[in-house]
Structures are given as C-alpha cells and as structure tokens.
Amino acid sequence: MAKLTLQNLQKKYRPDVIPVKDISLEINDGEFLTLLGPSGCGKSTLLRLIAGLEAPTKGQVIIGEKNVNRTPPGDRNMAMVFQSYALYPHMTAAENIATALKLRKMPVDEIKRRVNEAAQKLELTSLLNRKPGQMSGGQRQRVALARALVRDPEVFLLDEPLSNLDALLREQVRAQMKQLFKEQNKPVVYVTHDQTEAMTLSTKVxxxxxxxxxxxxPPSRIYSHPANEFVAxxxxxxxxxxxxxxxxxxxxxxxxxxxxxxxxxxxxxxIVLGxxxxxxxxxxxxxxxxxxxxVYLVEQLGKENLVSIKINNSEKTIRALLSREEDWQDKTISLALNPSKIHWFDLETGDRLG
Structure with missing residues (x-):
C-alpha cells in the first residue's frame, strides 16, 4: 500500500503556456480521486506527470516516501488505463491481460491465476479466447481494466476510460469499476470531463x-457548497x-x-445569485x-420538465425542474426560492461569499 503525494507540481511549456500550476494533492489508500474539468484545464497533463510520461518543470511526485521524479514510467509500479483501449489486435483477451506479467517473467501458473481472477471480476471469463476485433467496445475496455488490475500496482491511473462507450455501456462499466476499485484499496486517480462519472465514482473530486x-x-460537498462561480x-x-x-x-x-x-x-x-x-x-x-x-420554454427530461421562466419586470430568466404532469407552456407562475439553497458569489472574483 502506498500513498500518492503531489507537491507544488508545475508543468510549463512556454512562459505563456502553463497547463499545470503549482498543484499539491494527497491521495491515500482506498481513495478514488477524480480530476474533473473542461477540455484544456490541465487534468490529462497532470495525470501524465504522475505517470512519468512527462517531466515536471518543478515540484515532486511521491509514492509512499519515495520521490519518483527521476523514475522511468515502467518502474513506478503504476497501472494506467487510457481512453483508447490500446489492446494488441493479434492477441486474445487473455494474452492482452497477461502482457505485463509475462514481461516480468512471472511463473506461468501465477499468470494464469491472476488472469482468471481478473476476468471473473470483470465478467470476461467467456471472452478470454477472443481477439479485440471480436469484442464490443465495452468488452475491450473491461479487458484494458483487467490488464491494469493483474499488475497489482501501487497506484491506478485512468484517463477518460469510458468516453468511447455509449451511455448504457458507460453506466454498466462504471458500476463495475466502482466495486472493483473499492476492493483494491489502492489510490486511484481518474480523469474525466463527465461530472456524472466524477460524482458517482469518487471519494474526492x-x-x-x-x-x-x-x-x-467529496462529491456531495462540491455539489452542495461550490467554492466559486466556476465550480457552481x-x-x-x-x-x-x-x-x-x-x-x-x-x-x-x-x-x-x-x-x-x-x-x-x-x-x-x-452580486451573483446562484x-x-x-x-x-x-x-x-x-x-x-x-x-x-x-414560462417561455419547456424541455422534457423524462421524469421532470426543465422550465425556463422570464421574471416579471426583468430581463432575467430562471430555470426550474417542475412536474411533467403539468402543461407549463406560456403560463404565469409564482416561484419560491428556498433561502437555505441560495448561493452568493462575488461578482469580481467569483468566490463564494459567506
């Protein structure tokens, strides 16, 4: 078991291009940390710094008590799962899963045991003799997860591993991942721009x-008490x-x-009201x-309607989630704002007030 620590990590390509600016984090055993943000926010660069695929301009990456800044990626004992499945097309699922273990010259019986154990956890047992071209996207991503799992690494790194899957498969694999990494009790760093993944998988965001x-x-705090207007x-x-x-x-x-x-x-x-x-x-x-x-717009979301309302004597509009049983279109309605649910932000800085 090993804690992952980032100390004042920075990556600078040019004076005006700094994708990672002085980031410090601590991820303990069993914690699932999601790096959440829009494209270009620095989350994938930060993951690459942790993995050793890029060198930091300054700062430290520490596993346990060891500074691994100068340690090559292959020697950091981390397992990484990418957005693309990165499977060898000429190998079966079992062979793909076992790749890293064979490179370590692990005994054949131990390799077989680990592969079968990972396949069972990810419901891949019946697919072990298939090649990637014979599997669906969800199955291939589970093979990639199994390949990471069998390595028994000190840290798991995942870079948007579900983004190529359709909505139903994403939900299924997400549920499997949540249980899988809970059992591993290792630090997990997960990169995504999908807030649903962040909120459902993470212990911290x-x-x-x-x-x-x-x-x-924690996700609940992020949602209920956003630190600034951007997070909100x-x-x-x-x-x-x-x-x-x-x-x-x-x-x-x-x-x-x-x-x-x-x-x-x-x-x-x-002031900004949220x-x-x-x-x-x-x-x-x-x-x-x-x-x-x-009401000037009604959007049907299934169990509720998202209703947009133009406020009387104002250019402001507000949206509310209201019952789908009502026909809200063009109605004049009276709204209540719960004072305990209102967030106030500074107009200039965007910071939360109070």
Missing part, C-alpha cells in the same frame, strides 16, 4: 480550471442558475422583487419568498 484546483472535496456552473445538470444582480441596503434586486442578503464583511453593490433548478419550486404559501414570471 478536484475541480480544475486553467491549471489550478478550484475545489477539492460546471458541476450540476441542469446547470445552476447564476444571476448578476444589483444590491441596495443588504438586498439583492431581481426585477420588482428584493431578496434579503446574509451579512457579509463588505456590503456589495452587485440556485439550482431543483431548488426553484412553485410557491405554496405566503411565507415563502415568491417571484412571478412567465
């Missing part, structure tokens, strides 16, 4: 943007409502409505803060 960590927390907008589907509002006397102005602000150290003149569509509801009593508006 690092949200990245422009080479820096915006927030590092990136995590959550449908996306959080973010409204740029003016302030007067500790109140935010939304059209003809006024919303009480918490007590902040400095009274802002403008609230998730599921926290915008139909007003049910006079005690709620109500906002009137007219």
């Amino acid at each position: 690092a949200v990245l943007n422009q080479g820096t960590i915006q927030q590092l927390d 907008s990136f995590v959550g589907s449908p996306q959080m409502n973010l409204l740029n509002l003016s302030c007067q006397e500790n109140r935010a102005i939304l059209g003809e409505y006024q919303l009480a602000l918490p007590r902040f150290a400095n009274n802002p003149t403008r 609230i998730r569509p599921e926290d915008v509801t139909i007003a049910s009593n006079e005690a709620e803060t109500t906002i009137m508006g007219r």
Whole structure:
C-alpha cells in the first residue's frame, strides 16, 4: 500500500503556456480521486506527470516516501488505463491481460491465476479466447481494466476510460469499476470531463480550471457548497442558475422583487445569485419568498420538465425542474426560492461569499 503525494507540481511549456500550476494533492489508500474539468484545464497533463510520461518543470511526485521524479514510467509500479483501449489486435483477451506479467517473467501458473481472477471480476471469463476485433467496445475496455488490475500496482491511473462507450455501456462499466476499485484499496486517480462519472465514482473530486484546483472535496460537498462561480456552473445538470444582480441596503434586486442578503464583511453593490433548478419550486404559501414570471420554454427530461421562466419586470430568466404532469407552456407562475439553497458569489472574483 502506498500513498500518492503531489507537491507544488508545475508543468510549463512556454512562459505563456502553463497547463499545470503549482498543484499539491494527497491521495491515500482506498481513495478514488477524480480530476474533473473542461477540455484544456490541465487534468490529462497532470495525470501524465504522475505517470512519468512527462517531466515536471518543478515540484515532486511521491509514492509512499519515495520521490519518483527521476523514475522511468515502467518502474513506478503504476497501472494506467487510457481512453483508447490500446489492446494488441493479434492477441486474445487473455494474452492482452497477461502482457505485463509475462514481461516480468512471472511463473506461468501465477499468470494464469491472476488472469482468471481478473476476468471473473470483470465478467470476461467467456471472452478470454477472443481477439479485440471480436469484442464490443465495452468488452475491450473491461479487458484494458483487467490488464491494469493483474499488475497489482501501487497506484491506478485512468484517463477518460469510458468516453468511447455509449451511455448504457458507460453506466454498466462504471458500476463495475466502482466495486472493483473499492476492493483494491489502492489510490486511484481518474480523469474525466463527465461530472456524472466524477460524482458517482469518487471519494474526492478536484475541480480544475486553467491549471489550478478550484475545489477539492467529496462529491456531495462540491455539489452542495461550490467554492466559486466556476465550480457552481460546471458541476450540476441542469446547470445552476447564476444571476448578476444589483444590491441596495443588504438586498439583492431581481426585477420588482428584493431578496434579503446574509451579512457579509463588505456590503456589495452587485452580486451573483446562484440556485439550482431543483431548488426553484412553485410557491405554496405566503411565507415563502415568491417571484412571478412567465414560462417561455419547456424541455422534457423524462421524469421532470426543465422550465425556463422570464421574471416579471426583468430581463432575467430562471430555470426550474417542475412536474411533467403539468402543461407549463406560456403560463404565469409564482416561484419560491428556498433561502437555505441560495448561493452568493462575488461578482469580481467569483468566490463564494459567506
């Protein structure tokens, strides 16, 4: 067992191209850390630095107590699963899984035992004699996972391994992966831009943007208490409502409505209100803060409708997840915003207030 530690890691290609900027992280045994962020945020570069496929400009990669900056990728005892399956097309599934073990000159009986054990865990036993061209995308990705598993590495690294699968296969393989890595009790670093994967698989999520960590927390904390406007907008589907509002006397102005602000150290003149569509509801009593508006768009999502409403006497719009049983189109409705579910962000910095 080995803890993975990153200390002040940076990668600079040119003075103006720095995909990873001074990142420090600690991933313990049994932790599943997801690096989540948009394309170009630095997450794949960070994974390559950990794997040794690129050298850091500064900082350290430490496994256990050992600095592995100068250790070649093949000697770091890490297993990496890529977005592309990277299987040998002329080999069977069993031969692909056993590749790294044969390179280590492991005894034949031990290789067979490990291959069969991994195949059983990933439901590949009946496919071991097939070549990659005879398997589906989901089966090939499970072979790639099994190949990583049999190595018994100190750290697992996964670079968007499910992105080439269709939605149903992604869900199936994701469920298998969650149980599989829980049993391994090793540090796992997983790269994705898919927030569903991040929220369902992870024990911790690092949200990245422009080479820096915006927030590092368990998934539930990322969702319920975003550290800044970027995290609030990136995590959550449908996306959080973010409204740029003016302030007067500790109140935010939304059209003809006024919303009480918490007590902040400095009274802002403008502020960003954030609230998730599921926290915008139909007003049910006079005690709620109500906002009137007219529905101009209804999007059917299955069990609910995503309803877009233009607020009275305002250019602002807000979206709410409402019952699919109602016909909301062109209706004027009264909305309630739960004060405990409202997030406030600084207009200039984007940082969370309060």
